[in-house]
Amino acid sequence: MTTYHHGNLRAALLRAGMKVIEKKGIRRLSVREAARRARVSHNAPYRHFPDRQSLLAGIAAEGFARLGEALKTSSGKAMGEAYVRFALEHPEVFRLMFGGTIRMGDHPPLREAADRAYQSLVDRFRAHGSEAEANVAAAAAWSLVHGLSHLLLDGHFQAPQRDAGGAAPFARQVLEAVRYSIGAQRSA
Amino acid sequence: MTTYHHGNLRAALLRAGMKVIEKKGIRRLSVREAARRARVSHNAPYRHFPDRQSLLAGIAAEGFARLGEALKTSSGKAMGEAYVRFALEHPEVFRLMFGGTIRMGDHPPLREAADRAYQSLVDRFRAHGSEAEANVAAAAAWSLVHGLSHLLLDGHFQAPQRDAGGAAPFARQVLEAVRYSIGAQRSA
């Protein structure tokens, strides 16, 4: 029974941090709070993360890994809905990943995690046309599902849409509408 | 020469706050910093805003007003690009408006400001089909430009795209691609 914490304080801090963020929001996760939950001094986290931003970056990277999984395990047509579902089910982590709290430039492993998740999406477009066309198509698809996720989370769609029965069905409508549009173009 | 500040401390705080946010980011705007810039005690702002969130909400509302202006004064086809341009030119204010820092539900004037801005966008779709169809089309368009703005700000598009010559031309490509798609559907 060592006087130290345990084998993997880093992992414990990430787990604790993720939990706080999901339950109380990003602003409420302090380094000191993560330390408390991991039962170490307010100071121990600095052995594993140089600053609060890096702790947040670690949690965001874990978020990208989970998003990538969700995308990979969804069949082609359902990928857009899987993306939106991830955002709606993990709103605070999604905001951490994309809310500008952390700058990817400062955290290379975060950028790599994000790129891997995006690859799951781009790969589905490789079949269509030139590389440049695939890039544009993937960017458009990502933009659509990403913007839709954000706007739904922020509550920007009003009564007429919500009355239709909640966020998810509305999201499906929007995605279907655009899917048909793109299909029309392709076959033309 | 009164011992008080001046006629409109509220406006002065909003102006100072906007400036700090644009220059240093949201995290760096404290109530105390806004007070300092307006040359009042750290406590005076609480006469005009119940808490920090409300100060931020006031600044965000001003941001929505400006975005609405930018959209209204842009001609139909250029509106999407105007939206992206606003985001790229005012990244920190854009993040404040849409980054989840403030919950619109807690600040009715903010929601109203946001709705007015959205109306500038929805109005352009009124001509097309039923009300429900217009709603879905507007939501799709908003999602696209909004997601594209966010992803560009976060730096998620990689070398091949950026090499083409920067964010704005890439944005134009993506928007054009989808515009053609939707045009194809309409005429089919």
Add this chain to the structure above:
DNA sequence: ACCTGAACACCGTTCAAGT
């Protein structure tokens, strides 16, 4: 190496008091 306690310069917010 990994952890701790004390210390510093900040916060947001509340309160009692001044004009």
Add this chain to the structure above:
DNA sequence: ACCTGAACACCGTTCAAGT
């Protein structure tokens, strides 16, 4: 009404020290 200074309970981060 509008403003001020003191006070409280937090922060992130640094430092000197313990095992």
